[in-house]
Amino acid sequence: MGLKTGVTLGDIASKLGLSISTVSRALQDHSGLSAETKARVLAASADLGYRPNLAARSLVSGRTLRIAVNTPQEILSVYDLVRKGIRDEAEPFLAMGVELVDFTFPRLGEGEAEAFEGALDAGVDGVILVPGAPASLKNSFARAASMKVPVVCLLTDAPSEQKLSTVCVNAVSCGALAGELMSRLLPAHGSLAVTTGDLKVTDHQEKFSSFERCVQRNRADTLLYDPIENHESESEAYERTLAFLNQHRDLGGLYISTGNGAPALRAVEDAGLLGKLTIFSTNLFREVVPQIRLGTVAGTFYERPYSHGRIAFSLLYKYLSTGIVPPPRVSLEPFLIMRGNLDCFVHQQNHPEANETDRGSIESILLGETLASMQ
Template sequence: MAKSQKSLSQTSLNQVGVQDIADALGVSRGTVDRALHNRDGVHPATRRRVLRAAGRLGYRPNLAARYLSSRKHITIGLSLPQEVSHFYDDVREGIFEAASAFEAFGVKILHRPYDRFGPHELESFRDILDEDVRGLVISPAYPSRLRPCIDQAARRGIPVVCVATDAPGSKRLTSVSVDPFVNGALAGELMGHLVSEKGNVAVFIGMHATTDHEQKLKGFRNSFEASCPRGRIVGVVEMHDESKEANEKCRKLLLQQPSIRGIYVSTANSLPVMRALDELGLAGKVKVICTDLFSAIVPLIEGGKIAATLYQRPREQGFTAFRAIVRFLTEGLRPPPQIRLDPTIIMRSNLSLFLQERYLRPTTSDGTR
C-alpha cells in the first residue's frame, strides 16, 4: 500500500493517464480502461478502487483524442491574407503550432490564402465553405460584407472564429485579438507624453470598415485628447494595408501639414510610412508609434526613429483561435464570445527582451518574407 500511495502522490504532479492509474494500483491498463468506461469484466471492488484513484489523481479523459480517433479526419478551413506578411505569417505559425497537437488524430487545415487584407476575402470564404470543412478561421476586413456568409455557416453547423479582428453582430463562435480600444488608448496616452503640449498628430489605419482599425482609432482619440488637451489629430489616413498607397499618402500629408509632431500607425504596415519620413528628412524628428514587431523595424527602434511599437502577439492569437475551434468541435467547450489579449508596449529600453523570442525572422526592406 505504501508503494501505491507513493506512486499516487508522484503521479498527481503530472498529467494523469490510464497507464498512471494502472501503475499506481498495480493492475493492468486494460482493467483501468474497462473500469473507467463501465465495461464488463471488472470486479465491482476493483472498479471502485480505480474510480477513487482517478478522482484523487485528477484524471480527465481526453475527449478531443477520443472524438478525433473515432473519425477519419476533421478539416478546419483557414482564410487569411498573405499581406501584411510579417503579421499574418506569425498568426499562421500559431495556428499550425496548435494544429500539430491534433495532427496524429487526423486534424487537417485547408488554407485558401488571398493576396491582401480585404480584397478577395469573400471569394476565399465562399470557396472554403463549399468544401467539406467542420469549422473556419477568418480575419474579416469588411465584417458587414462577410456577415451573411458567417451566419450561413452557423446555420449549417460550421462554427467560425475571427482572429485579429471581429465581425460584431454576426453568428461567429468567438473572436480572438488584442483589445483594439485598449491598444489605441495605450498609443494615444503615450503619444500625449511624447509630443509637445500643442502637438499635432496623425493616425494611419487600414480601413474604417475594419472593426479592429476603427476601435484602435477611437481608443487613440479618446486617450490622446485626455493626455494632451491642446493637441490635435490633424489627419486620419486609410492605407488599405497597401505599401505604395501608404507611402504616397504619408508624404502628401506631411507636406500639407508640416506641424505634425507625431504619427500613430495602427497596423503592421509601418515601413512605407517610415520611408516617407526618411525621404522628407523627418525620421527621428516626428515621434512614431507603430504596431507589431518584426526584424525590419528593429534598427528603427534602436536608432530612435520609432519611439515605440504595440505588440499584438500574433502567434498567440493564431494558437488561441485554432485551439478554441477544435475544442468546441471535439469537446463541446464553447469559448467566451470574445477572447482579448493584452497588447504590450515595446520601446528601446525593453526591446532586447523581445529579441530573444524566436518569432523574429528576417524580412526584406519592404517587409515581405
Template sequence: MTSKIKNNTEKPTSGIRAIAEELGISIATVDRALHDRGRISEKTRARVLQVAEQLNYHPNRAARDLRLNRRFRVSINFPTGIPPFFDALRSGIEEGALPFSSTLDIEFHSYSLPYDHARNSIQSALDASVDGIIAVPPNTFQMAELVRKANMKGIPIVCISTDVPESGRLTAITAYPFNCGAMAAEALFSHMNKRGSVGVLTGNLEYLNHAEKVRGFRTMLSQLSPAFSVAAVIEAHDDPHEAYQGVRRLLQSTPKMAGLYISTANSISALTALREAGRLDSVAVVTTDLIPELVPYLREGIVKATIYQCPETQGSLAIRTLYWYLSEGMRPLHFIGVIPQLIIRSNLDLYISTNKYIAR
C-alpha cells in the same frame, strides 16, 4: 495546402488520478466531467475543470478522436498583406495544432487585395464543406450575412485579429484593439511637445480592429490633452505604396505635425516617407507589431515604441478553441482577448530573442 504535425503522445492517466485525489472523488467522475458524458452536476464539473486548469492538465482529445476515427478539416483564410504579421499568426496556429495533428487537417488559403476577396475565399471554404474556419474578415453587412450562412450550415467561424460581432461567429480573438490605440496615444504623448497635430495611418476602417484602434487613440489623446488633435486618418489598405503616398500627403497638408501613429505592421514605407522629407527627428512615431526592418528604428529611438499584438498567441488560441468546439462541443467565451504589449528600446532584445522571425 494541408499541414499534418506529429501527435503529442503524453498519457493523461496520472493527471486524472491527481485531480480525483485532490477533490476526493472517483476517477470515473473526473472522466465524465472532463469529457462531458454521463450524469454529473454542473458544480462538480466546474470544480473538476478548475483543478485541471490549476494542474495544467488537458485531456488528450486527439487520442480519443483517433480511436473513434474522427477527423476535422479546418480552413485558414488570410489576406496576403503584411506577410510578417500573418506569418506569425500561421506559426501560432501550426504550434497550437500540434497536440491534435493525428485528427486535424489544417488548410491555409490566402487571397489578394482588395478586401472583398475575403468573402470569396470564405465562400470557397463553405463550398468545400470544411468543419470549421479561421478568418480575418471585414466588418461589413455582406460578411456578416456570409458568417450567418456558415452558422446555419453548422460550420463555425473563429475571427482572429478582428471581429464581425453581429454575425453569429463562434468567437473572436483579438489583442484588445481599443486599448492598443489608447496605449499608442499615451506612448506618443510622452514624446511630443505641449501641443500640435498628429496623424494616424491605418489599414481599412471596415475592419473592426482598425476602427477600434483609431477610436482608442482619439479617446486617450483627448483625455491626455485638449491641445492635441488628430489631423487626419489615412487608410493604406495594407499596401506599402499607399502608406508612402499617404504620409507624404499628410506631411504636405500638416507641415507642423508632431506625431504619427501607425496602427498596422505596414510601417516601413511610412518611415521612408518621413526620412525623405527630413522629418524623422521632428515627428514622434509609434508603430504596431515587430518586424525585422523595424528593429533599427527602435534601437536608434526614431520609433519611440511599438504595440505588440502577440500574433503567435492569437493563432494558437484560435486553433485550440475551434478544435475543442468541434471535438467536445465546448462553446468558448463570446470574445477572447490577448493583452497587447509595449515594446520600447530598453526591452527590445527580450522580444527579439524569443521571436523566430526577428532573431534569425
C-alpha cells in the same frame, strides 16, 4: 436546454447507470442495442447538452476533421506569424485525423467573401478567419450558422455576426496607450496624425477612436488630423503617408497604427522627418528594430500575432473535440516595446536585426498562461 460545457460519455453513463461503451454504441446507433436503450441514451445526451467528440469520431471512422484557415496574403510580417501559430498549435493533432485547409485571399476586403464561401463549399468542420469587411461576409456567416460550422474570428471582430469566439488584441488599449504617451511627449501646441489600415475594419476603428478620446482628454489643444487610410495596401501606406508628411512638415507625432508599418516608416524617412517626430508603431517588423535602438522611433505596440493563431486553433479544436464552449471573446493586451525592453523580444546575439519568428521569452510565458487558463 442550452449547451453545457465539458459533458462526457461518462456523465451520460453515470446518469443512466450504463457503461461508457454502451452509451458510445447507442450514440453510434449500434445494431446490437435495443431501441429502448438507444432512446434513453439519446434523451439523456440531449438533456445534458452533450456534443459528440468529432475528433474522436474521425479517428474511429477514418474521416478527417478539416479546419479552414482564412487569412490574407498581405501583410506577411503579420499573417505569416498568425499562420505559424495555427500550424504549431495544430501540429500534435495532424496525425490524429486533423487537416488544416488554407483559403488565402489577397488582402482584407479583397477576396475574403469568396474564400469564406470556398471553405463552406469544401465541407470543413470549422473556420478560423480574419473578418476584414464584415458587411461582405454577412451571408457567409449566416450560411455557416445554418450548417452548424463554428467560426472563430481572428485579430479583429465581426460584431453583429454569429460566431463561436473572437481572438483579438485589445484595440482600445492600443489606441489609449498610444494616445496617452504621445500627448505627454508632444511639445506644446503640437499636432498628431495616425496612419492606419481601413477604418471599416473593427480593429482599426477601435484603435483610432480610443486614440482620439485619449488625446482629447489629455491635451485638448492638440490638433489631430483625419486618419491616413491605406486600405491594407503597402503602396498606399507609403504613398499616402509620404504625401501627407510633405504637406505637414511641422507635424509633431505620428502613430503608425497599421500592419504596413515598414512602408509608412520608409515614407517618414523619405520625407526627411525621421528623428524629428515622436513616432509609435505597431508590431515588431524588421525595419523598426534599428530605429527603436537609435531612438528615432519611441516604441511599438506588439500585438502578438503568433499567440492569436495558437489560441484561435486551440479554442476551435477544443470545441470540436469536446464540446467545450469558449468565451465569446479572448482579448490579448499588447506589449509596449521600447529601447529599454527591446532585447526581451529580439535576441541580439543570434539576430542583429528583428526576427519575426522570435517572439521572446515574455510572450512565451504569457501565451502558456493564457492557454493553460483555457484548459
